[in-house]
Amino acid sequence: MEVPRRFLRAVARGKNGVRNFSKVVSTAPENVCTNDFKKVLLDMDMSYVDGFTCIQSECKLCSVKSPGNLYINKTTGFFTCVKCKNYGEWTSLQKLYFTAKKREFKKNDLFDLKSPLNGINPYPKELSLRETLYALDLKSDDEINKLLQQFHLPNASSTVLKQIGAHVDSTSTSLYFPFWSIDKVIAGYRVLAKDSGKETTLLGAGHSGLITFYPERLSSSKQSNKHTKAVRSAVLVISIVDAVALAKSGIKSHIICLPHGISMLPIEILPLLENYSKITFWFRNCIGIWDAIRCFSAKLNPKRCYAVKPNASIPSAMAAFENSENLVTIIADARPLHVEDVTSFKSLRAEVMSELSNIGKVEGIKWRCFPQLNNLLKGFRRGELTVLSGSTGSGKTTLMSQYSLDLAEQGVNTLWGSFEIPNHRLARTLLTQLAGIPLHEHMDRFDEYADKLETLPMYFMKFHGQHSLDKVMQVLEHAQYVYDIAHVIIDTVQFMMGVSEDSSGVDRFWRQDNIIAAFRSFATLHNCHVTLVIHPRKERPGEHLGLNSVFGGAKATQEADNVLMLQDYRESKGGLFLKILKNRFCGEVGRVPLEFNKESLRFTQQKVFSPGTVGNDSKDNSWRKLNVLG
Numbered sequence: 047m048e049v050p051r052r053f054l055r056a057v058a059r060g061k062n063g064v065r066n067f068s069k070v071v072s073t074a075p076e077n078v079c080t081n082d083f084k085k086v087l088l089d090m091d092m093s094y095v096d097g098f099t100c101i102q103s104e105c106k107l108c109s110v111k112s113p114g115n116l117y118i119n120k121t122t123g124f125f126t127c128v129k130c131k132n133y134g135e136w137t138s139l140q141k142l143y144f145t146a147k148k149r150e151f152k153k154n155d156l157f158d159l160k161s162p163l164n165g166i167n168p169y170p171k172e173l174s175l176r177e178t179l180y181a182l183d184l185k186s187d188d189e190i191n192k193l194l195q196q197f198h199l200p201n202a203s204s205t206v207l208k209q210i211g212a213h214v215d216s217t218s219t220s221l222y223f224p225f226w227s228i229d230k231v232i233a234g235y236r237v238l239a240k241d242s243g244k245e246t247t248l249l250g251a252g253h254s255g256l257i258t259f260y261p262e263r264l265s266s267s268k269q270s271n272k273h274t275k276a277v278r279s280a281v282l283v284i285s286i287v288d289a290v291a292l293a294k295s296g297i298k299s300h301i302i303c304l305p306h307g308i309s310m311l312p313i314e315i316l317p318l319l320e321n322y323s324k325i326t327f328w329f330r331n332c333i334g335i336w337d338a339i340r341c342f343s344a345k346l347n348p349k350r351c352y353a354v355k356p357n358a359s360i361p362s363a364m365a366a367f368e369n370s371e372n373l374v375t376i377i378a379d380a381r382p383l384h385v386e387d388v389t390s391f392k393s394l395r396a397e398v399m400s401e402l403s404n405i406g407k408v409e410g411i412k413w414r415c416f417p418q419l420n421n422l423l424k425g426f427r428r429g430e431l432t433v434l435s436g437s438t439g440s441g442k443t444t445l446m447s448q449y450s451l452d453l454a455e456q457g458v459n460t461l462w463g464s465f466e467i468p469n470h471r472l473a474r475t476l477l478t479q480l481a482g483i484p485l486h487e488h489m490d491r492f493d494e495y496a497d498k499l500e501t502l503p504m505y506f507m508k509f510h511g512q513h514s515l516d517k518v519m520q521v522l523e524h525a526q527y528v529y530d531i532a533h534v535i536i537d538t539v540q541f542m543m544g545v546s547e548d549s550s551g552v553d554r555f556w557r558q559d560n561i562i563a564a565f566r567s568f569a570t571l572h573n574c575h576v577t578l579v580i581h582p583r584k585e586r587p588g589e590h591l592g593l594n595s596v597f598g599g600a601k602a603t604q605e606a607d608n609v610l611m612l613q614d615y616r617e618s619k620g621g622l623f624l625k626i627l628k629n630r631f632c633g634e635v636g637r638v639p640l641e642f643n644k645e646s647l648r649f650t651q652q653k654v655f656s657p658g659t660v661g662n663d664s665k666d667n668s669w670r671k672l673n674v675l676g
């Protein structure tokens with residue numbers, strides 16, 4: 047699939063063409079409380095509906111005669127009016143409404159609005175790609191049927207494709223399905239490639255939309271005079287092919303294709319899903335599907351959410367369609383996602399079976415640049431706590447940068463809390479590692495790699511130096527909700543808590559324990575992986591570092607699922623190792639010998655060191671050698 051480079055650059059840079067590492071999470075919105083929203087609306091004599099994810103009301107900023115629908119997100123307070131297209135933070139709206147109590151709005155009053163929350167703008171300009179594509183509406187039935195065959199789509203789905211506004215490119219190598227924003231503008235496209243069958247998403251920065259198929263509209267012309275009941279159920283899929291299969295199955299629910307697959311459910315599309323009282327997820331079988339379903343249902347309100355469990359024999363809606371299964375029955379049998387605080391094995395049974403039959407997928411996402419780490423840790427999993435320590439200057443930040451980049455390139459939404467080094471320096475390391483070349487010598491290629499880095503799901507907390515735990519947790523929770531963060535990195539815990547020399551040892555230990563406990567429960571509660579970089583206790587150069595070398599009490603290593611130690615024997619020519627000291631998932635411990643490339647700032651795994659360089663410590667002779675060296 048050929049996508050014009052000019053277009054990709056526009057996507058990466060956002061609508062102003064201004065390069066911004068806009069993914070800096072500054073602060074969490076303050077004063078977010080549903081009761082406050084309600085009180086202010088009542089104060090303004092405005093009625094409201096307390097919905098699943100938003101409070102809905104009439105917009106006071108619109109024309110008095112025909113006000114638009116105002117949605118206020120119950121978690122962030124981010125408000126938006128579909129008609130006047132004003133949007134912003136709750137505090138700005140509240141200020142305006144207080145003004146409105148005293149006098150009429152003036153034009154200037156609205157200047158404060160349209161302040162995007164962390165770069166989110168629900169109202170994109172239409173992506174200017176349509177002129178290079180041909181609407182299927184303009185094609186004959188024969189031509190469409192030929193395309194359906196070539197793209198392996200079900201026969202006779204031309205009406206479905208026309209309804210969702212599918213387009214084809216001039217060479218008929220890709221089909222383009224538009225994502226419609228909340229104000230019915232094309233925010234981007236899902237592109238289906240003919241040869242590979244691969245689906246990709248093209249969306250402008252900070253913009254989002256949905257592809258929705260309305261079954262009732264196919265029959266509405268036949269029964270145009272009859273009053274049709276509003277459809278209150280929807281099936282969410284991540285693949286356009288599945289959406290087309292479901293559309294052919296005769297189900298009555300709306301069929302909705304999500305823009306970012308399992309990686310993210312943007313908050314600006316929540317109002318579009320507000321009117322559904324039943325939402326069923328039917329995601330294809332892939333790594334991380336249950337994590338995504340749990341995360342999305344928490345956002346959409348689990349009380350209305352259900353999930354179809356894909357398995358090896360029916361991995362997707364399209365496979366079910368091809369197997370002539372009854373898709374209507376499968377959807378009706380979807381299991382509810384709302385669980386009570388106390389559960390039984392009966393309700394866990396399906397998930398346990400799914401885990402056991404997909405053990406490779408449960409193991410987690412594999413690092414591309416650290417295969418030996420995969421052998422030991424079996425991959426990266428959500429909901430875990432990892433502690434990384436290592437001697438001063440051994441390369442903890444540099445390693446963590448590469449480790450997180452590797453995961454982000456595979457779609458792991460990552461939030462960096464870089465308390466020790468400023469974000470621009472961290473971004474420089476990330477960029478050099480991404481490029482794999484010393485960029486300062488190749489400045490002509492800066493844009494190429496910077497554009498690529500901007501499209502990765504990496505976000506940065508704007509904190510530097512000491513910050514209170516409460517403040518950090520508030521921002522973390524906000525970012526997790528808005529961006530579906532799957533990996534949080536805190537570098538380093540000591541810099542975050544600002545260990546001052548005058549605080550006593552006991553006080554420092556107590557404060558660090560509190561921090562560890564807070565991150566542990568955040569990881570579990572939000573099913574998010576947290577990596578804490580912690581300095582070691584004072585150590586002698588080349589000293590062998592073990593579990594007891596992590597700074598603080600035993601809390602950090604007790605609470606952690608994984609403990610990694612960067613062991614530096616370079617002074618004694620013994621090399622550099624990443625040691626896995628604790629591994630709760632499968633118990634494997636061992637070490638990975640590393641080499642550092644100063645040009646690319648990348649670590650590579652040393653191929654040959656001595657027999658048994660990776661694996662169980664007890665069997666490994668090189669370990670004895672290291673102890674001697676240490």
Ligand SMILES: Nc1ncnc2c1ncn2[C@@H]1O[C@H](COP(=O)(O)OP(=O)(O)OP(=O)(O)O)[C@@H](O)[C@H]1O
Pocket residue numbers: 436437438439440441442443444445466622641642647
């Ligand atoms: N193995 C290595 N060999 C040579 N230089 C390295 C190596 N690892 C990292 N560096 C370089 O050393 C510097 C410090 O690295 P980094 O900040 O990652 O270390 P750190 O362990 O996080 O430091 P600190 O203990 O201060 O937190 C960086 O300039 C980095 O490029």
